[in-house]
Amino acid sequence: MTASYDQYREDRLGRANVADTPERIAYYERLATLGTGALWTVANRIEPWEPASGSVPMLWRYRDLREDVLRALDLVTPEQAGRRVVYLENKGRSDVVAAVGWLYSGLQVMAPGECASSHRHSASALRFIMEGSGAFTNVDGHRMTLGANDFVLTPNGTWHEHGVAEDGTICIWQDGLDIPLMNALDANFYEVHPDLNQAVSHPVNDSTAIWAGAGLRPAGVAWSKPYSPLLKYEWAPTYDALLRYASVTAGSLYDGVLMEYVNPHTGGPVMQTIGASMQLLRPGERTRAHRHTGSFVYQCAKGAGYSIVNGQRFDWQERDIFVVPSWMYHEHANGSDREDACLFSFNDLPVMRALGLYREEALAENGGHQPILS
């Protein structure tokens, strides 16, 4: 959209178009002393024609970050740091410490035998395991053991702590939270558990034993919480589900073979404010571009390829993380003709949908592909 077209719309369609005069400037200055302002001086900025995200598309290469993440092991203890995390800062969102939009993300590292203190907060949280063995997360007395590409929830208000077993290895995982959203809403609380570490009061991995049956739900088990009773989504059944689905579907034009992690009790998103998906791009697959409201954080879980976001090409390989801001065109490609590629992602779509704000649009021009600008 050109500046002249915007000007045309503003001239013709009732947008603010008021030139400064000495008299008007004096008036604005007078209003400012009263804690007020003239709406027409800000209307075009605060009411854009369409979402104009302040976030920029970015990619963080794991091979650039990994050594520095590991270095944190020598610099701070989990007790000192609370959480030993290197966070991902979007160039356009450093004021709210967001990776994109209102979503936070970081890379957390723990050594064998370490366990952070138990806490809870208003922010909904997830982790996606990147490397290492022996990691565990406790959520409200449920302990889950975690391996690479496992996805685990620590929903809003649940007591949780993370650690690595004595006989494990150094573990790194990606955290995803809606901390910036909670702060934007002035609704963020944080508490440390009175006992520092909570007791494990259920059999280990009971959440998956009860709720992860394919197409089955346990008879007579009640669940009234507003988040998924399945707290861990393991990689093996997730990948298997993608392969099975891929065997019978052409997939989405925009996402390839995409499956959403769901709350098995409702079929809805895993948490109230954060949704998550895993998608598979077949060998050689290149999707078309679309855009929609909602902010997305992706991690390559398998393979290699590239995505074009707002005209910028980002090449990714396993463990690289990239973001797609709201209402920016994006498309994905598997870089291999032999191997499939998998992208994990989390997003704020449950918020968009709950508030009636979800909107989606395909790129019509150029065969559905963006020209690459950089």
Ligand SMILES: [Fe+2]
């Ligand atoms: Fe937490």
Ligand SMILES: [Fe+2]
């Ligand atoms: Fe999309």
